[in-house]
Amino acid sequence: MYQLVENKQKFISQIMTSKSPVRSAEDIDEASLNYAEIKALASGNPKIKEKMDLDIQVSKLKLAKANYLSERYDLEDKIIKYYPMKIASIKERISNYQKDFETTKDVEQFTGMKVHGKFYDEKELAGNALLLACKNHKTTDSKSIGQYRDFEMLLSYDSFYNYHKITLKKNAQYVVDLGDDVYGNITRLDNQINSISKKLETEKTLLVDIEHQFENAKEEVNRPFEKEQELQEKSSRLSELNKELDIGNKDNHAEVSLDDETEEIESRKNEISR
DSSP states (O other): OHHHHHHHHHHHHHHHTTOOSSOOSOSSOHHHHHHHHHHHHHHTOHHHHHHHHHHHHHHHHHHHHHHHHHHHHHHHHIIIIIHHHHHHHHHHHHHHHHHHHHHOOOOSSOOOEEETTEEEOSHHHHHHHHHHHHHTOOSSSOEEEEEETTEEEEEEEETTTTEEEEEEESSSEEEEEOOSOHHHHHHHHHHHHHTHHHHHHHHHHHHHHHHHHHHHHHHHTTOOOTTHHHHHHHHHHHHHHHHHTTOSOTTTTTSOOHHHHHHHHHHHHHHHHO
């Protein structure tokens, strides 16, 4: 009787907690465990209680090992693909930033800007030319409109947010959002160019961090499952108990399946009808 109650409780608990019918986590929840304890005490056989405890422990250990293996496979994938690609990408950016930093001169005053083939040596005229270029450019396609401080200027338009942006291009690329101010846009371009040294240092710091993560991943992937011996010992003991108790399949012996329960109910209905 307690076996039937335990089996019902498992189905009910899974529905009430939205668990999948195909269980990949713990097979016995807290509610059904209480019925299993009562069943074990009612049987008078201490080995059933031991088997019940081992079932739970082995299930938890197997789940822990599955999580360990999942994390290990993820680390192996990162070691093979993610970290080498990430490191190569960062090194390329560092190289480009370094070249731009070394070939870009610091300026205190406006040195001129070339827009659509015309050179402007006055900041106000250059700022107006830049605004006019934005006014005439309403496509998302990037278009070269001139040069500023040895950087090529690529103009594009963001139709969703309704603003223009300049991409300064040399060895690396630097994006600058534009506004409506004549002098403000040129100041934004200067700030972006002057920040190349900071970008270079940021990438160098990031490279050190990623390389450290890479080394840790290579060490972690070789770490064995800490509870492997415990899992083997308890699985072996559980197998012995199953043989002693003549339990080859828990669905066939230790538990009453839903189909068996349904057949029993139908059989009783037929007897009552007779």
